[in-house]
Amino acid sequence: MTRWQYLLPLALFGVLVAFLGTGLKLDPREVPSPLINKPAPAFALPRLDDPAQQISLQDMAGKVWVLNVWASWCAPCLLEHPLFVDLAKRKPVTLVGLNYKDKREDALNWLRRHGDPYTATMADAKGLVAIDYGVYGVPETFVIDKQGQVRFKHVGPVTPEVMRQDIEPLLKALDV
Amino acid sequence: MIAALCWSVSGPVSARDALPATADPALEKRTMDLAAELRCLVCQNQTIADSDADLAVDLRNQVRRLLGEGKSEREVLDFMTARYGDFVLYRPPVKSSTALLWFGPPVLLVVGMFTLWTILRRRSRLSADRFDPDEYPEDDFDDHLAGTADAPVSRTAANRS
Numbered sequence: 001m002t003r004w005q006y007l008l009p010l011a012l013f014g015v016l017v018a019f020l021g022t023g024l025k026l027d028p029r030e031v032p033s034p035l036i037n038k039p040a041p042a043f044a045l046p047r048l049d050d051p052a053q054q055i056s057l058q059d060m061a062g063k064v065w066v067l068n069v070w071a072s073w074c075a076p077c078l079l080e081h082p083l084f085v086d087l088a089k090r091k092p093v094t095l096v097g098l099n100y101k102d103k104r105e106d107a108l109n110w111l112r113r114h115g116d117p118y119t120a121t122m123a124d125a126k127g128l129v130a131i132d133y134g135v136y137g138v139p140e141t142f143v144i145d146k147q148g149q150v151r152f153k154h155v156g157p158v159t160p161e162v163m164r165q166d167i168e169p170l171l172k173a174l175d176v
Numbered sequence: 177m178i179a180a181l182c183w184s185v186s187g188p189v190s191a192r193d194a195l196p197a198t199a200d201p202a203l204e205k206r207t208m209d210l211a212a213e214l215r216c217l218v219c220q221n222q223t224i225a226d227s228d229a230d231l232a233v234d235l236r237n238q239v240r241r242l243l244g245e246g247k248s249e250r251e252v253l254d255f256m257t258a259r260y261g262d263f264v265l266y267r268p269p270v271k272s273s274t275a276l277l278w279f280g281p282p283v284l285l286v287v288g289m290f291t292l293w294t295i296l297r298r299r300s301r302l303s304a305d306r307f308d309p310d311e312y313p314e315d316d317f318d319d320h321l322a323g324t325a326d327a328p329v330s331r332t333a334a335n336r337s
Contacts, residue, residue: 136217
């Protein structure tokens with residue numbers, strides 16, 4: 001056996017460590033979105049505050065906007081909510097809420113209690129628009145550009161890091 | 177008293193697995209067969225056929241609706257992967273990106289078996305007394321496998337130490 005052959009198991013171990021190390025950093029439960037850089041799915045839903053009026057994708061044309069999927073029954077949504085309330089105070093961002101499988105009264109009460117940062121909220125009582133957006137839990141947040149393409153999706157509550165490092169820089173870059 | 181408590185608790189609980197009477201059993205069967213090919217993204221080790229999660233129920237309803245509208249099974253699966261990606265397919269598709277997943281283990285098995293066979297064959301070519309450490313105390317056995325050993329020093333009962 002030459003000296004190099006002795007090093008072979010060590011090299012294989014190194015390869016294994018590389019694979020395992022990368023794997024440990026990934027979240028196996030997170031499902032990457034196939035919608036990134038694709039057109040945002042069309043929708044037309046009644047407004048939460050005034051069900052007689054509708055919000056549709058066409059209303060967003062030419063705007064950079066953030067879609068935040070939330071529900072009054074969702075605890076992690078409450079965790080991220082102050083970040084959106086704060087964002088809406090600091091920046092003139094178009095923030096659209098998608099109220100997912102909720103009761104109108106509960107949703108309105110929730111906004112009254114915790115603050116309403118949304119330009120508008122639409123009621124997706126059956127969750128069908130959410131399915132079109134590949135939503136599999138609440139909360140989820142999307143950033144959509146002026147051409148109507150989905151540019152970013154975050155699954156789970158938005159953290160200050162995600163807001164600071166991902167969402168806000170993207171909003172700035174897309175708004176040019 | 178306890179019996180009364182048990183009755184009151186079990187009252188409002190309904191059996192979740194009682195299926196509603198369906199108008200079309202053939203459609204229902206096709207729906208469930210297809211649902212067994214789709215992953216529940218909430219309980220990710222279950223199919224939407226097995227899972228009780230709300231999303232699983234919603235997605236089953238979508239499958240049923242699409243099949244009822246005359247869509248093919250391929251079209252229903254495409255509908256789901258367009259929204260949720262390949263991960264929603266319970267069996268990963270065979271693509272270049274999943275080649276390592278599908279072919280990695282069999283390839284490793286073949287390589288391992290071949291290595292084992294080669295080593296065993298080489299060892300079987302050596303005569304039996306090579307395996308006795310007393311016969312060849314200075315031997316590096318691995319040199320014999322590689323064919324780089326010194327010529328054996330012959331041992332006789334006379335010069336064996």
